[in-house]
Amino acid sequence: MRPCSPLDFDPETMRQMGYRVVDLLVDYWQSLPTRPIGKRADRACLEALLNEPTPDQPQPFERVLQEFLQRVLPHIIKVDHPRYFAFVPAPNEYVGVLADFLSAGMNVFVGTWMVGAGATQVERVVIRWLCDWFGMPDTAGGLFVSGGSVANLVCLTAARAHYPDALTRGRVYYSDQTHSCVARAWRILGLREEQLCVLPADEHFQIPLDTLAGQIERDRAAGWLPFCVVANAGTTNTGAVDPLSALAELCEAEGLWLHADGAYGAAAILTEEGKARLQGIERLHSLAVDPHKWLYQPMMAGCAIVRDFEQLRTAFRILPPYLQDKERGAAGIDLCDYGVELSRNFRALKVWMSLKTHGIEAFRQAMEHNLHLARVAEQAIREIPHWQIVSPATLGVVAFRYAPPELSPQQVDALNRALVDKMIQDGFAMVSSTVLRGRVALRMCTLNPRATEADVQETIRRLHQLAVKSASAS
Ligand SMILES: Cc1ncc(COP(=O)(O)O)c(C=O)c1O
Known part of the structure; x- marks a missing residue:
C-alpha cells in the first residue's frame, strides 16, 4: 500500500469531513433569511480574536471548523443574504458552489490544452453561450477571469495592443459613472492621467454623445490619437446603460475600439428590460461580464469577451522554453495565451453545471x-x-x-x-x-x-x- 502523506486522511474520515461541511452549508442556506445581515467588525477586536503564530500542533478538523463558525463567520457581512441590497449583492447558487468544490477537489488546470483540454472546451462552450446571448459573431471568444476588474483589464489590454501609438499619444473616453476598475486598468496599462478623458454624465447618468463626439474631434486636432471608448452596460451607481448603438456608430466612423463594462448589467440581456436597454451590445469590440454577479455564481467568475478572439492572443501570448511541450500534439486552445494567468482554475465549470442543471429559463425568471x-x-x-x-x-x-x-x-x-x-x-x-x-x-x-x-x-x-x-x- 502507498504510504500516507502527513497531509492525508483515511477515506472514511475524508467522507465525514465533507458531509459535515455540506450539512453545515445547507443549514446556513436555510437559516440565512432569519439571520441578521452581519456587523461591521472592529479591527482591534478581530486582531485580538484571531491573530496567532503559525500553528505547530495539529488540531481536530471539527475544532478548526468551530473556530471558523464562532470567531470568523459572525464578523462577515453576508453578501448572499436575501436582504443585502448594498453595493452589488452576491446571492450564490448551490450547483455553482458544488462545482467549485468539484473543481478544487480535482484541482483542474485550465491553462493549456495539453493538460486541460476537456476543461478548456467547456470554458469555450460557456463563452460561446454568452457570445450568442450578446449576438457576437463566430470570431468572438473570451475567457474566464477572477471578476469584473480583471475582465475589463484583459479587454482593454487587447484595445491598447490594437493601436501601436496608444501608449504615447492615445486618448480614451468614458463617463464619470464608470467603475473605478476601468481607470485602474488604464493605469496598469501605462496610460497617463491626461490620456483619460472622463466626461460628466448627462441627466440619465449616460455618457453625453454630442460632448463625446466634439471632444474626439478637438483631441484629434490637438494631436491626440483617440482610440477607445469605454461604455457602461449597467453602472454600479444606478444601473444606467450608455447608448450602445449610437456609440457603435460613432466609434465605427472614428475608428475607435468600443468596449463595454457589463460586469454588472450585461447578463440582463436575458430579460425584456435588459434587451431593450442593451441594444447595440452586439456591435462592441469587447465586453466584460460577471457571472458572479447576475448569474448568481460564487465568486470568482468574470468573463472577458472580445469580438475577435485572436486579438487577445496577439496582446498576451509569450512562449517560454519551459512551456514548449504544450505546442506539440493535438492542436487546441491554450487559454494561458489569451489572458494574464497561467495557472487557471476551472471557473467555467460552475456556470456550465449551473446553466445545465437549471436551464436558462430559471435564470431568466x-x-x-x-x-x-x-x-x-x-x-x-x-x-x-x-x-x-x-x-x-x-x-x-x-x-x-x-x-x-x-x-x-x-x-x-x-x-x-x-x-x-x-x-x-x-x-x-x-x-x-x-x-x-x-x-x-x-x-x-x-x-x-x-x-x-x-x-x-x-x-x-x-x-x-x-x-x-x-x-x-x-
Ligand atoms: C459595473 C462594474 N464594473 C466592474 C466591477 C468590478 O468587478 P469585480 O468586483 O468582480 O472585480 C463592478 C463591481 O461591482 C461593477 O459593478
Whole structure:
C-alpha cells in the first residue's frame, strides 16, 4: 500500500469531513433569511480574536471548523443574504458552489490544452453561450477571469495592443459613472492621467454623445490619437446603460475600439428590460461580464469577451522554453495565451453545471424577479413623504434619498450617509450610499432571487423609521 502523506486522511474520515461541511452549508442556506445581515467588525477586536503564530500542533478538523463558525463567520457581512441590497449583492447558487468544490477537489488546470483540454472546451462552450446571448459573431471568444476588474483589464489590454501609438499619444473616453476598475486598468496599462478623458454624465447618468463626439474631434486636432471608448452596460451607481448603438456608430466612423463594462448589467440581456436597454451590445469590440454577479455564481467568475478572439492572443501570448511541450500534439486552445494567468482554475465549470442543471429559463425568471423588486422598491419609496427618487429602477438598481424640507442639503447628505450605518446596526437589511449629481443618495440593488416583496417593503419601512428618528434628532 502507498504510504500516507502527513497531509492525508483515511477515506472514511475524508467522507465525514465533507458531509459535515455540506450539512453545515445547507443549514446556513436555510437559516440565512432569519439571520441578521452581519456587523461591521472592529479591527482591534478581530486582531485580538484571531491573530496567532503559525500553528505547530495539529488540531481536530471539527475544532478548526468551530473556530471558523464562532470567531470568523459572525464578523462577515453576508453578501448572499436575501436582504443585502448594498453595493452589488452576491446571492450564490448551490450547483455553482458544488462545482467549485468539484473543481478544487480535482484541482483542474485550465491553462493549456495539453493538460486541460476537456476543461478548456467547456470554458469555450460557456463563452460561446454568452457570445450568442450578446449576438457576437463566430470570431468572438473570451475567457474566464477572477471578476469584473480583471475582465475589463484583459479587454482593454487587447484595445491598447490594437493601436501601436496608444501608449504615447492615445486618448480614451468614458463617463464619470464608470467603475473605478476601468481607470485602474488604464493605469496598469501605462496610460497617463491626461490620456483619460472622463466626461460628466448627462441627466440619465449616460455618457453625453454630442460632448463625446466634439471632444474626439478637438483631441484629434490637438494631436491626440483617440482610440477607445469605454461604455457602461449597467453602472454600479444606478444601473444606467450608455447608448450602445449610437456609440457603435460613432466609434465605427472614428475608428475607435468600443468596449463595454457589463460586469454588472450585461447578463440582463436575458430579460425584456435588459434587451431593450442593451441594444447595440452586439456591435462592441469587447465586453466584460460577471457571472458572479447576475448569474448568481460564487465568486470568482468574470468573463472577458472580445469580438475577435485572436486579438487577445496577439496582446498576451509569450512562449517560454519551459512551456514548449504544450505546442506539440493535438492542436487546441491554450487559454494561458489569451489572458494574464497561467495557472487557471476551472471557473467555467460552475456556470456550465449551473446553466445545465437549471436551464436558462430559471435564470431568466430569477432575473425578471430581481427587476420587479427594484420597481417595487421605487414605488414604495415614492409613496412616502420627503423621499426622492434620484434614479428610477434601472436594471435592478434604484437610487433615492430622504430630504425633509427643514434640513439643509448638507444635513440631508449627512443624514442619508448615517442611515447606512444605522441599517447595519439594525441588522435586518443593508443598503449602501453613493454620490449622484453631487449629493449623497442611497441605493438598493435587488439582485438576490430569494429576496421577497415583503423583504423590500420592510427594508424601506425601517429606513423611513430610522430617517424620521434621525431627522428629529438633528
Ligand atoms: C459595473 C462594474 N464594473 C466592474 C466591477 C468590478 O468587478 P469585480 O468586483 O468582480 O472585480 C463592478 C463591481 O461591482 C461593477 O459593478
